[in-house]
Amino acid sequence: xxxxxxATLDLTALDRTTPAPTPDPIAKERTVTAEVLGRPLHIPVxxxxxxPDQPRQEFDAASMEELEQSVRIHGVKTPISIRPHPTEQxxxxxxxxxxxxxxxxxxxxxxxxxxxxxxxxxxxQVIENLQRExxxxxxxxxxxxxxxxxxxxxxxxxxxxGVNRSMVTNHLAxxxxxxxxxxxxxxxxxxxxxxxxxxxxxxxEFPKEVERWCSGDQEITRATVSGLSAKLRGSERSPVTSSKxxxxxxxxxxxxxxxxxxxxxxxxxxxxxxxxxxxxxxANHLIVNFSDGKQEEVPARQCQIEQIIFx
Numbered sequence: 001x002x003x004x005x006x007a008t009l010d011l012t013a014l015d016r017t018t019p020a021p022t023p024d025p026i027a028k029e030r031t032v033t034a035e036v037l038g039r040p041l042h043i044p045v046x047x048x049x050x051x052p053d054q055p056r057q058e059f060d061a062a063s064m065e066e067l068e069q070s071v072r073i074h075g076v077k078t079p080i081s082i083r084p085h086p087t088e089q090x091x092x093x094x095x096x097x098x099x100x101x102x103x104x105x106x107x108x109x110x111x112x113x114x115x116x117x118x119x120x121x122x123x124x125q126v127i128e129n130l131q132r133e134x135x136x137x138x139x140x141x142x143x144x145x146x147x148x149x150x151x152x153x154x155x156x157x158x159x160x161x162g163v164n165r166s167m168v169t170n171h172l173a174x175x176x177x178x179x180x181x182x183x184x185x186x187x188x189x190x191x192x193x194x195x196x197x198x199x200x201x202x203x204x205e206f207p208k209e210v211e212r213w214c215s216g217d218q219e220i221t222r223a224t225v226s227g228l229s230a231k232l233r234g235s236e237r238s239p240v241t242s243s244k245x246x247x248x249x250x251x252x253x254x255x256x257x258x259x260x261x262x263x264x265x266x267x268x269x270x271x272x273x274x275x276x277x278x279x280x281x282x283a284n285h286l287i288v289n290f291s292d293g294k295q296e297e298v299p300a301r302q303c304q305i306e307q308i309i310f311x
Contacts, residue, residue, distance in 0.1 A: 040079035173197035198291035230273035
């Protein structure tokens with residue numbers, strides 16, 4: 001007679017004296033449980049990598065020093081945003097918060113508060129910095145160029161960024177500009193993409209004159225660039241003619257024995273100089289020589305005076 005088989009049961013799981021293993025907070029977060037959502041985690045600083053494609057590359061030294069002092073005393077109060085590393089377990093890629101992360105490293109912090117955002121895109125990264133006014137014009141220009149190199153159209157890029165298309169066009173002037181315009185930007189004399197766009201277009205027509213002007217000590221603004229445009233193009237511009245004007249009809253010219261001032265105006269986000277030498281064809285209109293080289297008749301009531309430059 002065979003002996004009956006006796007099954008051996010593992011009852012160690014019922015032993016309440018055995019301590020439960022300590023949960024791994026990082027692994028727990030990767031499951032995105034309801035307990036974790038809604039509050040920041042404290043992630044080891046050493047486990048977070050900055051995004052190599054981060055559009056923001058310019059960090060003011062004085063501003064960083066102030067932030068480091070604040071983090072040293074008070075810590076990081078606003079959590080950064082991170083996402084899981086695509087190939088390495090328990091490591092993270094930074095979405096937003098490069099300054100806070102760098103400051104934490106600089107003062108020796110071991111952890112930093114962070115939220116996980118798995119739906120991050122590079123467009124969101126740029127928009128975040130634009131809204132915080134942290135993104136420099138050159139950084140936005142490089143992002144736009146990268147997207148265009150990937151085959152995206154300017155209109156599509158503008159739509160996803162939530163900006164006017166002209167803003168995209170203007171920033172492209174900061175990509176490989178002439179040396180004189182590069183010097184203006186890097187020296188801090190002017191960082192306005194629109195102003196440098198107008199100046200770059202003017203440089204295409206009058207390179208020597210613009211280079212000479214850029215080397216001066218005058219203030220570089222949209223108004224002064226428009227004034228330069230008016231000066232360089234003034235003798236070359238022919239007044240706007242109406243399509244209804246007869247060939248034998250001559251345009252009325254305002255007579256003047258003295259130099260007239262330059263009247264700089266803004267019209268639909270375009271800067272230009274009013275032609276005070278000639279009368280417009282339409283009532284209540286102005287002839288404007290725009291900084292992009294175009295001359296148009298525009299409604300006077302839609303123009304905003306920016307500056308009057310006296311000779």
